[in-house]
Amino acid sequence: MAARGVSVSYAGKQAVSDVSIDMAVDEVTAFIGPSGCGKSTFLRTLNRMNDTIPSAHVTGKILLDGEDIYASDMDVVQLRARVGMVFQKPNPFPKSIFENVAYGPRIHGLAQSKGELADIVERSLKRAGLWDEVKDRLQDSGTALSGGQQQRLCIARAIAVDPEVILMDEPCSALDPIATARIEELIADLRGNYAIVIVTHNMQQAARVSQRTAFFHLGQLVEYGLTDEIFTAPREARTKDYITGRYG
Numbered sequence: 610m611a612a613r614g615v616s617v618s619y620a621g622k623q624a625v626s627d628v629s630i631d632m633a634v635d636e637v638t639a640f641i642g643p644s645g646c647g648k649s650t651f652l653r654t655l656n657r658m659n660d661t662i663p664s665a666h667v668t669g670k671i672l673l674d675g676e677d678i679y680a681s682d683m684d685v686v687q688l689r690a691r692v693g694m695v696f697q698k699p700n701p702f703p704k705s706i707f708e709n710v711a712y713g714p715r716i717h718g719l720a721q722s723k724g725e726l727a728d729i730v731e732r733s734l735k736r737a738g739l740w741d742e743v744k745d746r747l748q749d750s751g752t753a754l755s756g757g758q759q760q761r762l763c764i765a766r767a768i769a770v771d772p773e774v775i776l777m778d779e780p781c782s783a784l785d786p787i788a789t790a791r792i793e794e795l796i797a798d799l800r801g802n803y804a805i806v807i808v809t810h811n812m813q814q815a816a817r818v819s820q821r822t823a824f825f826h827l828g829q830l831v832e833y834g835l836t837d838e839i840f841t842a843p844r845e846a847r848t849k850d851y852i853t854g855r856y857g
């Protein structure tokens with residue numbers, strides 16, 4: 610997935626300026642930067658989530674398999690299956706664990722039979738590292754799970770429709786350290802199957818989970834490169850100041 614000259618404004622106020630970046634299929638890309646620098650706004654351009662904010666205006670191109678996702682003939686429902694999203698606060702549907710995962714494959718017609726749908730649900734829950742904990746209570750409500758389990762359920766829900774990209778907007782910020790560690794392990798397991806993009810405030814987390822890091826400041830992409838290099842030898846003074854804790 611690639612962005613070319615992407616800018617976003619809210620009611621005329623610029624929030625993201627002229628961002629170009631390539632995100633590789635087999636890598637985790639972390640977006641870091643101080644609060645309000647535009648990380649979430651830019652992340653949301655990648656599956657047109659900003660469409661839901663009337664004051665938001667996006668210019669530039671986002672290419673998925675070479676196709677501009679802002680083209681007028683793009684089916685946004687299909688797009689959001691191809692580019693899944695996991696939010697800061699786990700948001701399972703108020704339905705059963707099974708239904709949370711089965712819903713997407715059903716509306717996208719990915720299963721020909723009940724048995725096939727059940728297989729997709731099982732496979733997705735296994736991939737999300739949740740199967741063993743829920744296999745005997747698939748009919749219980751998704752909202753009855755712990756926060757960390759709910760977040761893994763949301764990841765299973767995203768995976769179930771076989772996405773190309775998974776966007777994660779601070780997926781661990783509402784979780785305790787143990788649940789956070791499980792999500793980080795899961796991100797490492799999922800890598801290679803999807804392009805994963807994660808917004809995080811936690812620089813240790815960015816260093817642990819990502820291969821590439823993008824540092825944003827005041828709506829600009831200041832620096833983008835291999836995570837190891839960004840954290841050990843940043844080229845830009847602003848990046849260095851941020852990662853050494855001079856501001857944030």
Ligand SMILES: Nc1ncnc2c1ncn2[C@@H]1O[C@H](COP(=O)(O)OP(=O)(O)OP(=O)(O)O)[C@@H](O)[C@H]1O
Nearest residue numbers: 619624642643644645646647648649650651662664
């Ligand atoms: N729905 C909105 N309407 C108007 N302005 C918004 C909206 N969402 C974000 N902004 C503004 O856009 C700018 C970038 O915000 P954004 O949330 O993308 O930054 P961020 O880096 O993700 O911040 P944080 O780390 O605090 O989540 C900020 O000035 C913010 O006030």
